[in-house]
Amino acid sequence: MSSDKMVDDSNWLQPVLGSYQAEAVAQSLVRAQEINLRRVEEKEKKPSSWTIRAVIRPKEPLHAIIVHHTITSMCKGEIACWTYISQGMERVGQKEIVFTVLRNTESERKKDFPNDPLRWIEIVYSMAKGGCRVGEFEHTDFQVSDFLGRSDVSWIVYCPACPIPNVDDFLLPRDYLQAIPLLVAEAEVAEKYGLMRTLGHLGASERWFPWPPWFDRYRKPCITAAQMQGSIKEEMQFQHVKGLSCVKKGPNIILRVPKMSEPLLVEALLRHSPDQAFPLNTVHHINSDSGLLWDNRDPQPRGYSAGNANECMNLNYFAFCPVMLADETWHKIRNCIQNMRPCHISLAELQFLLRLEKPSVPELTSLFQSLLNDSHRLTVKTPGAMAKQKLIYIDVIWLNTRKGDKKKTFPTGHPRLGMYFVITAVLRVEEKRRMKVINGNVI
Structure with a gap:
């Protein structure tokens, strides 16, 4: 046709x-x-x-x-x-x-x-x-x-x-x-x-x-x-750091920094004057179920959500305002960002968390793809009922290994990944179905 x-x-x-x-x-x-x-x-x-x-x-x-x-x-x-x-x-x-x-x-x-x-x-x-x-x-x-x-x-x-x-x-x-x-x-x-x-x-x-x-x-x-005229975003020069997201979950305001964003965030902070507000544009986080909207037809922000959910609200931007923070608090936040360390700070009725996220499955897939070839292929036996002479041939990784596990050694080429591996496995059985393996367990 x-x-x-x-x-x-x-x-x-x-x-x-x-x-x-x-x-x-x-x-x-x-x-x-x-x-x-x-x-x-x-x-x-x-x-x-x-x-x-x-x-x-x-x-x-x-x-x-x-x-x-x-x-x-x-x-x-x-x-x-x-x-x-x-x-x-x-x-x-x-x-x-x-x-x-x-x-x-x-x-x-x-x-x-x-x-x-x-x-x-x-x-x-x-x-x-x-x-x-x-x-x-x-x-x-x-x-x-x-x-x-x-x-x-x-x-x-x-x-x-x-x-x-x-x-x-x-x-x-x-x-x-x-x-x-x-x-x-x-x-x-x-x-x-x-x-x-x-x-x-x-x-x-x-x-x-x-x-x-x-x-x-x-x-x-x-x-x-x-x-959009009259928005607070007209009053500040927002930094765009690829991949940053921010959510409000209960009393917690969580700024999530994926691995790829860490050097970009540090660079943006070092370019910025310490006595000025440090505003950041953020993107949607996959776990959020609601968000806030604003325009000048309604002076109050309004929300929208997936159904009636409102447990994890996505925030479209985040700003650190030094004039509203104690000097030692702002210094601690800057120090944590510069050294890429998580932090947890109490702010009146809210809690601020700087959270460093492990690489996502696609990021790890991209990282490992260049390493994987026939010589790197691993073979692992499945536990329990799945261990009846059925082997898993691992092509690209989704495993969360444990320290001290001598069997699972694979060159990551990336010091920050530590013992975390993600593997997509193909179970060689009659139907050759795609299955995921976590800690050696087929799910």
Whole structure:
């Protein structure tokens, strides 16, 4: 099966792609390449679903799965969507991309999916192949006359993987980035007031926490710069440190610093005058279930959440204000940040915690991938009932080892990881099912 739709030529992308090699990307789209569509061999699916495979670059290979499915929205009821799932990005060191677009059921059939997300997948692939990869909460800014039927799409933001209702798990990559388009007005707010301000208002507009995974091609901007005027963020110069997040959990205010952010946070602190406020933009933390919003139409911040949950509130920014802290308290905080040590400080009715986070599964996977080859492959026996001559061949790691365990020795090449390993294991049994192993136990 093939489609009469074709990847457009270089006129489709009159770039501005930030710091990326836009001309090279445009040149990669010069050829008018047919997208071959093939039915996916599927498991049992709901009657409303429809899945095909698009061949974007057959020689690389770069493909995409396109799934037609429904999502139940609190604002719109049941909506029909197309979700595009890239296949082949990992070969060039890029997380896979997932792009969800709302379908207009009045004028579009299931098979009338737009090609623009497929072309965007190819653009991200081309950038990654040239060494320009994108990660969580990064974005690509561009200017085109028509993207998904609109002339005012300005940013594509790459958000962490989030659940997509009615898309089978076996179709989704283990780890991926969700592409979220922002309109010109929304990108202006994100640029001046922080990305989480825009994503938060987008989530609230659809009553979907933390943000809706789909793009509605007919929606209005969820927030504008005029509605942000008067924000405290206009009075301070906020530092952007990639990966920082902050949550309020009960009386605790927790600033979470992932491993990759540690040197960036120290550098930002050392650049900053000790007697000035030290404000930081933060991003969404995966464990949060609610957030705060503000705009000048309502003087009081308002919250939005996943259902009725409010146990772990995400904070979109955090500011240390020396004039409001005792000198010794501020000195202790600065010292802990400079030396990257956790700290716990009581502040009136609240507790402040600086928490250093261990590397995530994707970070460890990336770290170990370069070390793993046939000579590094490990073999471990499973305990209990699983130990009947069945072996686990470990490819990439998810194990939390214990000190003194002489059997589990693997070169980390990273002194901060200590004895922590994360391993994805393949259990060689009849079905060759993927299983996780923690402390040698199959779960």
